Amino acid sequence: MYATDITFGLFIVLFTILLLRWIRRPRLQLSGFHSQRMCPSCGLITSRLKSRCQECGKTFTTAV
Numbered sequence: 001m002y003a004t005d006i007t008f009g010l011f012i013v014l015f016t017i018l019l020l021r022w023i024r025r026p027r028l029q030l031s032g033f034h035s036q037r038m039c040p041s042c043g044l045i046t047s048r049l050k051s052r053c054q055e056c057g058k059t060f061t062t063a064v
Contacts, residue, residue, distance in 0.1 A: 036045050037060065039053040052059050 035048050037048050038045055039056065039058060039060070041058045042053060042056045044053055044055040046054050046060075050060075
């Protein structure tokens with residue numbers, strides 16, 4: 001085998017490893033970030049768009 005064949009083979013293996021690491025990298029889900037809140041009374045996770053808790057009915061107060 002020639003040195004160029006070995007170098008080219010190692011280059012392909014390195015490229016494949018880097019490509020697989022890039023594909024499998026976890027991504028942040030910015031669309032769901034801060035879209036939920038927890039009821040201070042019962043602890044239920046509720047949508048941030050709701051003004052009342054779905055479980056106990058307590059209204060959420062907005063922190064300023």
